[in-house]
Amino acid sequence: MGNVLLQYATVLMLTIFVGVEIIAKVPSILHTPLMSGSNAIHGVILVGAMLVLGSAHTTLEMVLGFLAVILATLNVVGGFVVTDRMLEMFKAKPKAPAAKSDEVAS
Amino acid sequence: MSRGTLIDLLYLVSATTFIVALKGLGSPKRARLGNAIAAVGMLIAVVATFFKQVDGHSLYHLGLMIVAMVIGVVVAVPTARYVRMTAMPQLVAIFNGVGGGAASLVSITEFVHIHSTHPATYVTLEVLLGVLIGTVSFSGSAIAYAKLQELMTGRPVTYPGQQIINGVLGAAGLVLIVIILASGQTALLWVLLALSFVLGIAFVLPIGGADVPVLISLLNAFTGLAVAASGFTLGSNLLIVAGTLVGASGILLTRLMSKAMGRSLSNVLFSAFGSVITASGASGADARPVRSGSPVDAGVLLSFASRVVIIPGYGLAVAQAQHVLRELAEQLEAKGIEVFYAIHPVAGRMPGHMNVLLAEANVPYEQLKELDEANSELQTADVALVVGANDTVNPAAQDDKNSPIYGMPIIHADQAENVLFLKRSMRPGFAGIENELLYSPKTTLIFGDAKDTLTKIVAAVKAN
Numbered sequence: 001m002g003n004v005l006l007q008y009a010t011v012l013m014l015t016i017f018v019g020v021e022i023i024a025k026v027p028s029i030l031h032t033p034l035m036s037g038s039n040a041i042h043g044v045i046l047v048g049a050m051l052v053l054g055s056a057h058t059t060l061e062m063v064l065g066f067l068a069v070i071l072a073t074l075n076v077v078g079g080f081v082v083t084d085r086m087l088e089m090f091k092a093k094p095k096a097p098a099a100k101s102d103e104v105a106s
Numbered sequence: 107m108s109r110g111t112l113i114d115l116l117y118l119v120s121a122t123t124f125i126v127a128l129k130g131l132g133s134p135k136r137a138r139l140g141n142a143i144a145a146v147g148m149l150i151a152v153v154a155t156f157f158k159q160v161d162g163h164s165l166y167h168l169g170l171m172i173v174a175m176v177i178g179v180v181v182a183v184p185t186a187r188y189v190r191m192t193a194m195p196q197l198v199a200i201f202n203g204v205g206g207g208a209a210s211l212v213s214i215t216e217f218v219h220i221h222s223t224h225p226a227t228y229v230t231l232e233v234l235l236g237v238l239i240g241t242v243s244f245s246g247s248a249i250a251y252a253k254l255q256e257l258m259t260g261r262p263v264t265y266p267g268q269q270i271i272n273g274v275l276g277a278a279g280l281v282l283i284v285i286i287l288a289s290g291q292t293a294l295l296w297v298l299l300a301l302s303f304v305l306g307i308a309f310v311l312p313i314g315g316a317d318v319p320v321l322i323s324l325l326n327a328f329t330g331l332a333v334a335a336s337g338f339t340l341g342s343n344l345l346i347v348a349g350t351l352v353g354a355s356g357i358l359l360t361r362l363m364s365k366a367m368g369r370s371l372s373n374v375l376f377s378a379f380g381s382v383i384t385a386s387g388a389s390g391a392d393a394r395p396v397r398s399g400s401p402v403d404a405g406v407l408l409s410f411a412s413r414v415v416i417i418p419g420y421g422l423a424v425a426q427a428q429h430v431l432r433e434l435a436e437q438l439e440a441k442g443i444e445v446f447y448a449i450h451p452v453a454g455r456m457p458g459h460m461n462v463l464l465a466e467a468n469v470p471y472e473q474l475k476e477l478d479e480a481n482s483e484l485q486t487a488d489v490a491l492v493v494g495a496n497d498t499v500n501p502a503a504q505d506d507k508n509s510p511i512y513g514m515p516i517i518h519a520d521q522a523e524n525v526l527f528l529k530r531s532m533r534p535g536f537a538g539i540e541n542e543l544l545y546s547p548k549t550t551l552i553f554g555d556a557k558d559t560l561t562k563i564v565a566a567v568k569a570n
Binding site for chain 2: 004005008011012015016017018019020022023024025026027028029030031032034035036037038039040041042043044045046047048049050051052053054055056057058060061062064065066067068069070071072073074075076077078079080081082083084085086087088089106
């Protein structure tokens with residue numbers, strides 16, 4: 001048991017550093033999509049919700065698990081769709097360097 | 107390879123896609139791809155879970171599970187697709203809130219489950235933390251949504267001893283967790299649940315509307331942590347990795363956002379920013395003279411300028427005037443006038459919000475100038491056209507040490523030769539602070555709905 005916990009804690013520690021490293025240099029215009037995208041990613045709680053509903057023995061567990069799956073699905077699906085909608089706006093628009101180009105996005 | 111190993115392997119793939127996706131979301135070119143990659147990874151994880159075995163049996167209630175998912179999809183897709191772009195911050199708040207709620211429910215269910223199959227004392231810390239954090243995120247997001255959707259006042263709600271009461275609530279939650287762990291009294295879980303719910307509300311109430319986006323980012327990180335806690339409970343590396351990623355990056359992102367507003371995170375969270383309606387030096391503002399003009403005046407002024415800097419704000423989006431604004435810019439360019447858009451990092455209601463709104467109206471990316479570049483352009487600009495912005499051009503942020511927004515970087519509209527200020531009324535901006543720029547002799551105010559006014563200006567420009 002102790003070993004397993006330690007293994008999880010190791011994963012936790014390493015992931016904290018990865019999470020911080022990844023975000024360190026993000027232009028402010030992408031803050032909103034980034035927030036929204038990571039919002040979708042924590043929707044992975046859907047997997048947890050499926051597991052608790054899938055091992056429910058009592059009616060209470062079933063009801064709670066059922067609600068959890070609904071909420072988690074909302075989080076995942078809504079999160080990805082909304083992020084995609086935001087990012088759709090950026091398509092075909094090159095990250096303009098300081099130079100003024102005559103290229104006009106359609 | 108056993109089925110269990112294969113599923114774990116797929117979970118590993120899924121966790122990897124999340125890391126790759128977050129990395130992609132940090133660059134404009136790969137952001138959309140990154141989001142798609144994460145969605146694929148999520149799909150892999152969900153499909154794999156259907157085949158997972160728990161305690162030696164396949165998952166029960168698969169039918170019920172699918173029904174729940176269908177309900178979720180049917181509600182989420184149209185909501186996410188068709189809600190107006192201006193309402194995006196609320197939408198993110200609500201999707202975050204339900205995620206927090208799901209994490210909390212998973213922890214509660216697991217608690218009930220453990221309780222029915224193990225001795226009463228077998229309760230672990232992470233279950234309780236999952237309930238606490240997930241519920242705070244849920245109720246906090248609900249209040250954030252209500253504030254942004256203007257179901258309740260956007261101003262900070264304050265009462266005497268607020269910080270102390272919140273501190274006591276938070277401490278009580280932690281003490282309760284210790285008591286549950288020590289005594290194994292499982293009925294106290296429901297008390298913890300109720301307490302967390304109240305704590306989430308109490309925590310968000312004093313935060314003003316202008317700061318709510320920063321708060322949503324923080325609550326987003328909270329949900330991530332709650333998911334990571336569930337990962338410990340369920341023994342799932344995938345949940346631990348994904349939750350921690352979001353938690354760690356979310357907290358950093360929150361700090362970056364408050365920095366973009368020139369404030370510290372604790373200032374955002376605890377100062378009840380914006381509860382004072384007028385800043386110092388603006389007493390008796392109602393009686394002060396302002397210069398106002400007609401759209402035709404504005405059209406003439408713009409037609410004879412050689413450099414125009416447009417400073418858009420949230421009011422532009424509310425009036426749905428992005429398209430007319432672009433039309434105006436095109437008219438001016440056709441006359442050989444240089445046109446730029448000056449984008450404040452927090453223009454709109456979230457960092458980057460304004461870029462999205464302008465991109466929606468097909469404004470060329472190259473015309474958007476970020477803060478520093480915009481300010482150097484403004485020194486030589488003939489006209490600064492402020493549309494629906496207010497706080498982001500308020501000189502008080504630079505000159506007035508007593509102003510609540512002192513220190514926030516601003517766009518120096520006041521450095522342009524002339525300032526055209528399109529406003530609905532003399533009402534102060536989102537942060538509730540009086541703006542000296544309105545009274546400057548350089549400034550001409552044009553009252554009215556932004557879309558309406560801009561349409562008239564376009565006509566006037568055409569006529570000249």
